[in-house]
Amino acid sequence: MGLFSRQTKQSFVGVDLGMSGIKVVELLNEKGRARLVTYAYDDYPDVRPERSYTENTAATGELLKRMIAQAKATTKRTIGALPIASVFSSIISVPASNEKELKEAVNYQAKKLIPMPLEEISLDSKVLEGAGGTEEKKKVTRVLLTGAPTSLVTKYVEILTNAGLEPLALETEAFAQIRSLVGKDRSTVMIVDIGALRTNLTVVEKGVPFLSRSIASGGVGITTTIATTLGIPFEQAETMKRDIKAMQAFAPTGDLSPILQTLLKPILDEIRYSFNLYQGQSEGGVQKRVEKIIVTGGSALLPRLPEFLTQLMNVTTFLGDPWARVVYPEDLRP
DSSP, X not given: OOTTOOOOOEEEEEEEEOSSEXXXXXXXXXXXXXXXXXXXXXXXXXXXXXXXXXXXXXXXXXXXXXXXXXXXXXXXXXXXXXXXXXXXXXXXXXXXXXXXXXXXXXXXXXXXXXXXXXXXXXXXXXXXXXXXXOSSSOOEEEEEEEEEEHHHHHHHHHHHHHTTOEEEEEEEHHHHHIIIIITTOOSOEEEEEEOSSOEEEEEEETTEEEEEEEESOOHHHHHHHHHHHHTOOHHHHHHHHTOHHHHHTTOXXXXXXXXXXXXXXXXXXXXXXXXXXXXXXXXTTEEOOOOEEEEESGGGGSTXXXXXXXXXXXXXXXXXXXXXXXXXXXXXXX
């Protein structure tokens, strides 16, 4: 190989083990822009809360291995996403004047904040910014503290290695969503991720997850409410959930707000709570404020949901587009 012909392009496989299925995508880093190489997904025929891909790491690894082969992925280098509900995350301020003091202060705060022995936690920290002080007063450093049960991390690594992949890192879903849905936007954004069984809410401040919450209510619950209310099969209710004409048939005035209020009640209650929790804080005498909402996840496709949340919360709401920052063939968009 010639001196100046070194390969500079790198691709990576991303793996998401969700409650409703597995999603895999290979992206190529092309001059700082992500380009789609290939993708694959495998859905559960039905979704049950008592089932998880991490229960049988050997079987999940074999399934993932088949998916990778069928998708014809060109790399083994992999990054996996840990579910927000299983990860502890907090921003702390610690006094430290050097790296050793910083590490000791972070561990001390972690022992107070995390409701598990640190020996059972895989802990990671990232310095966000520092606040200066006098020579007598130690510098105060803001740190993003993240921890996940070591047993969970071990299972994820087992699944990826059983699939013949090379795990480079595990991160929380929040960081993946920030990169794909928020990008370089420095405004304060709330991401509402409505998954099959859980809804995750993350307030992103200057590109950093400032507040994360997770509740056991998601798309399956919404579909169940429709099925119970109308006395129709679950499968029919699932189809109706995505069809604006079918939904409007039960709204005589054409206004879907009352229906959405009923279907989304637990989620709306949590959005309001998280809003109040965040906006009840201030920095430098200025009250914090959520400037945008991004909805994502399967049930984000509920008809008129962004318009409904915009009106309800008085904050502009968008349907998240995880492909907005990815180059891909236009004929694959559907």
